[in-house]
Amino acid sequence: MKLAMIGLGRMGGNMARRLMAAGHEIVAFDRDADAVAKLAAEGAIAATSLDDVRAKLEQPAHWWIMLPAGEITDATIDAIAAGAQPGEVVIDGGNSFYKDDIRRAKALKERGLDYVDVGTSGGVWGRERGYCMMIGGPEEVVARLDPVFAALAPGMGTIDRTQGRLDGQTDPRAEQGYIHAGPAGAGHFVKMVHNGIEYGLMQAYAEGFDILKGKASDKLPEDERYDLNLTDVAEVWRRGSVISSWLLDLIALGLAKDAKLEQFSGHVADSGEGRWTVDAAMEEAVPAHVLTTALFARYRSRVENTFGDKMLSAMRFGFGGHVEIPQ
Amino acid sequence: MKLAMIGLGRMGGNMARRLMAAGHEIVAFDRDADAVAKLAAEGAIAATSLDDVRAKLEQPAHWWIMLPAGEITDATIDAIAAGAQPGEVVIDGGNSFYKDDIRRAKALKERGLDYVDVGTSGGVWGRERGYCMMIGGPEEVVARLDPVFAALAPGMGTIDRTQGRLDGQTDPRAEQGYIHAGPAGAGHFVKMVHNGIEYGLMQAYAEGFDILKGKASDKLPEDERYDLNLTDVAEVWRRGSVISSWLLDLIALGLAKDAKLEQFSGHVADSGEGRWTVDAAMEEAVPAHVLTTALFARYRSRVENTFGDKMLSAMRFGFGGHVEIPQ
Amino acid sequence: MKLAMIGLGRMGGNMARRLMAAGHEIVAFDRDADAVAKLAAEGAIAATSLDDVRAKLEQPAHWWIMLPAGEITDATIDAIAAGAQPGEVVIDGGNSFYKDDIRRAKALKERGLDYVDVGTSGGVWGRERGYCMMIGGPEEVVARLDPVFAALAPGMGTIDRTQGRLDGQTDPRAEQGYIHAGPAGAGHFVKMVHNGIEYGLMQAYAEGFDILKGKASDKLPEDERYDLNLTDVAEVWRRGSVISSWLLDLIALGLAKDAKLEQFSGHVADSGEGRWTVDAAMEEAVPAHVLTTALFARYRSRVENTFGDKMLSAMRFGFGGHVEIPQ
Amino acid sequence: MKLAMIGLGRMGGNMARRLMAAGHEIVAFDRDADAVAKLAAEGAIAATSLDDVRAKLEQPAHWWIMLPAGEITDATIDAIAAGAQPGEVVIDGGNSFYKDDIRRAKALKERGLDYVDVGTSGGVWGRERGYCMMIGGPEEVVARLDPVFAALAPGMGTIDRTQGRLDGQTDPRAEQGYIHAGPAGAGHFVKMVHNGIEYGLMQAYAEGFDILKGKASDKLPEDERYDLNLTDVAEVWRRGSVISSWLLDLIALGLAKDAKLEQFSGHVADSGEGRWTVDAAMEEAVPAHVLTTALFARYRSRVENTFGDKMLSAMRFGFGGHVEIPQ
Secondary structure (H helix, E strand, C coil), X not given: CEEEEECCCXXXXXXXXXXXXXXXXXXXXXXXHHHHHHHHHCCCEECCCHHHHHHHCCCCCEEEECCCXXXXXXXXXXXXXXXXXXXCEEEECCCCCHHHHHHHHHHHHHCCCEEEEEEEEXXXXXXXXXXXXXXXXXXXXXXXCHHHHHHHCCCCCCCCCCCCCCECCECHXXXXXXXXXXXXXXXXXXXXXXXXXXXXXXXXXXXXXXXXHHCCXXXXXXXXXXXXXXXXXXXXXXXXXXXXXXXXXXXXXXHHHCCCCCCCCCCCCCCHXXXXXXXXXXXXXXXCHHHHHHHHHHHHHCCXXXXXXXXXXXXXXXXXXXXXXXX | CEEEEECCCHHHHHHHHHHHHCCCEEEEECCCHHHHHHHXXXXXXXXXXXXXXXXXXXXXXXXXXXXXXXXXXXXXHHHHHHCCCCCCEEEECCCCCHHHHHHHHHHHHHCCCEEEEEEEECHHHHHHHCCEEEEECCHXXXXXXXXXXXXXXXXXXXXXXXXXXCECCECHHHHHCEEEEECCCHHHHHHHHHHHHHHHHHHHXXXXXXXXXXXXXXXXXXXXXXXCCHHHHHHHHCCCCCCCEHXXXXXXXXXXXXXXXXXXXXXXXXXXXXXXXXHHHHHHCCCCHHHHHHHHHHHHHCCCCCHHHHHHHHHHHHHHCCCCCCC | CEEEEECCCHHHHHHHHHHHHCCCEEEEECCCHHHHHHHHHCCCEECCCHHHHHHHCCCCCEEEEXXXXXXXXXXXXXXXXXXXXXXXXXXXXXXXXXXXXXXXXXXXXXXXXXXXXXXXXXXXXXXXXXXXXXXXXXXXXXXXXXXXXXXXXXXXXXXXXXXXXXXCCECHHHHHCEEEEECCCHHHXXXXXXXXXHHHHHHHHHHHHHHHHHCCCCCCCHHHCCCCCHHHHHHHHCCCCCCCEHHHHHHHHHHHHCCCCCCCCCCCCCCHHHHHHHHHHHHHCCCCHHHHHHHHHHHHHCCCCCHHHHHHHHHHHHHHCCCCCCC | XXXXXXXXXXXXXXXXXXXXXXXXXXXXXXCCHHHHHHHHHCCCEECCCHHHHXXXXXXXXXXXXXXXXXXXXXXXXXXXXHCCCCCCEEEECCCCCHHHHHHHHHHHHHCCCEEEEEEEECHHHHHHHCCEEEEECCHHHHHHCHHHHHHHCCCCCCCCCCXXXXXXXXXXXXXXXXXXXXXCCHHHHHHHHHHHHHHHHHHHHHHHHHHHHHCCCCCCCHHHCCXXXXXXXXXXXXXXCXXXXXXXXXXXXHHHHCCCCCCCCCCCCCCHHHHHHHHHHHHHCCCXXXXXXXXXXXXXXXXXXXXXXXXXXXXXXXXXXXXXCCC
């Protein structure tokens, strides 16, 4: 089908390419004219403004928005809505907060427009492997867009089917790599929790490798020290172990290139999803120790010493002075 | 080669079968004569005592011990050592604490015997998929046993090779699913950390699904509630997402069979490796928030309310009474 | 001075009594006429409506609001503002979220009214001991209300002065038990963090006593078991130890009454402040492991087994089956 | 009574002084002859060797050992035991691991000697305030030493009595600041948990103040920023608030001297007790999230960036590259 792609950064550009490769027509727009020209050279229909995009689409127009931050996404949706005809559909494929989706869907509904939110995982590998998608929005609109989702998704590929999945109780799209999770916001909500889990998984591996590395310390008894080859440890765990995963594949790749990871500062950024996941846990009164502590580990990685650390020292000085026997 | 398998439980029995399928000869012994008879019917050489095992092996005898607990393993090793000829090799394939390996290796060395520790992952799936193995012990003994490890290991199979692995700096065995990690204890140490990571990964998924499930709560605003199909969520994450993993495959399998997991009590056991990993972190002064908190979540799953919980209530009563405005 | 007290629950009633004891005049109002009558019998000026309150105050009127929940507080403030004359002052002494204070102060300012937020600690003991107060709002209004705060505060009492406090760099009111923390919301913000710390302190004691109690377990080696008298342990720590505190006094009191704390269910409630503190930590990217985990421990105390626990069991079943040697 | 004090560092020296002030006779010994001479000038009986100490004591001799580390304590106990007459008593007032106490008590018992372990809190303030003591050992020996403990303890002082303590069910010594906790090791065990709690309390305050301090950040919306006077906040919380404590007194003192705590590096040491407390929690399968995470915060304070942090960055690079929309 014919679809606008608004935002041609690495994610938007690659999605457009994957869609075109599957036979869809893409009307491409970005504030950066070079990005538009580049994609047009690969077969996209270039547009010079949102109005121009609309002129080049068929009604009802479908807009896939792939922008880096919430404010720009909101502004773009407002601009599209201002000139929209009833029945047009806005699809936000970025990383929006699911409560923003709920708000947007309501506002658009009042104008006769539909809104679909798509949480997407797969990163820079998605163009080749396909994108795992979690979708929120009205049933019939999601159904109408199925060819688009099917083209973006990885499909069943070589991954084994899960035994015992029951027809009628499960969504066959899940096996193709996308689901219709529920109404507005449900897609980004599931994606948000996905990223929260991702933080926890990453931190679990990170701590494990820290313990392996620390085992070479000369503070340990000599016969309890091991100078382990972490590149090989990561590799062997990929093969038949209970903790094999795609993240472990990436660890193995990273260590194969640079066994000491010296190119990385270790100041680890965090995106909104981690914080939102903790917020959700608090709203639901669900204890989420691991996901939260994984987020805090990232905060901690970005500072050297906190005021709180100094306060600990100050207390220790206060009660212990320079005593022979520390408290 | 010819090898004794001592302990024919599910793990030992299946390993023996996998070894025989690869052409190795197994002298099988277990306290349970039925288990011995069963394996003999599949081609193993039955033995009725440790002495009988030795009589049926060639010198230097190689003993693979696959027993459930440390004390039995220790007693068995002592019994083997008592009658051993110099050069015999004891291989512990169970879940021993690595400091026990160090102690045993020293004691056996004094008698001219060798000791190899093998941490094994793969569980009930290992017979078919192969076992991921982490090996500690003397270089030349591990090399001599290579045909055994190669037969037990999964081999390269269909898992992609990691790009950039350098010859000479990495161990080619890692790509086959086993490594020689270092001297005595190194195998079980790496396996121990593996299990520590496993705890963290499992808890990360568990918390994420708890947050997904809690999102249906009628305590939340109506338009922020989602009644998500967790079976489908697990399935879709297997396909192209950043958090795909073998554990997630198992989750998808479990949810496909029983979407509410009602057959499980949720009282989660923990094996020694989780605790030992935390001990190791403390010996190295490595912060291991996630791995530790994952262990504590299991402890907490096994009790209803702690004395500490009641103490919190007692304090709240103490300072707040039945005040209108709670503290 | 003359002051309205709106809300005569345990907190509001006791504050009114403490203020009257110090010579202030209280115009008392509550939806519950009995509460008004009771306080009038103790010397307060009874009022039957907000308008009646205003009629009995002098201009500019000062309203101290002491209501249990945010929504009622908001509605009450709106009702007061609707009939207010310029210069009137609303003081919220409840447990409002500091961002609500900021919003309210702005809205009232537009009508020429002032707003003061007062975070209060002391609970049911406050009438006798005095209330520790953290105040936000305009400098001159807080100064004008100083006699009120001074009367409510504990004063210097028998608590030692902190050596080294410098005149000019510190607020002398702090030594009397109240501070002007900053502009609108600052009072409740400091109170909120206070409660966050309280959660952490409480949980630290709770865990410690859990470990003491668990030491009697017959799963431990016999000579490593201690059947400790926790009532005495709490008492002795009150006297000269580094961890003496008012919360510990309450623990000692609770254990003296009921050494097993059997009257308490251990289902521990949490108020908004704990969650808001974690939110603040996330907004600031400050790692707050202890405060957050203390909150999560309360969530966990209120459920028996989580879905996540069952998922852990399901995974363990998935990879381990009934194997002899658990993974 | 007459008592040897072995180890005249700040703790041992001050204890000796407090004992002498109460009329006890101290035979003083230290490897540092100057320390002995200094205490002799204050009234102690100087000794030049352990044998000399024994010669100057009456039988059965009582030895109070106050040494900084476990190994030296063990060596000293061995040396005393080697020349001891039956009935002599060794008292370890240092920070020994309680399992070492159990071992030592057994070994000494075989020689007809008694062993008492005393966990002591109070730090540099103890000489003046008295020492809070938790005692393990045989009932009759602890009873015989009561005058010594009574002299070291703070006594009831100005601290309020806990209402409801029942005669017969509680130990009256607790109100004087010392308890007989149980058999060998029980004293140090209770002291160990005390220190574990101390870690948790300290970290709770540290995190709270970190959040207060972070509230001035210019990354926050302007009307949500507060530049709080932390010196005053600490002071006001000492007065009538639920979180008042001796540690908070120390915080107030520290901030009064140096509001930015600039003299402290924030690299926070940890003593054995924190680790042992976590070990005990693991042996008992008690979840101790707060105490453990407080320990880990100290580990983290001592390193800049961990290998694990870098691994997180490596994974993020692996799946996200330089994508416009981060995962």
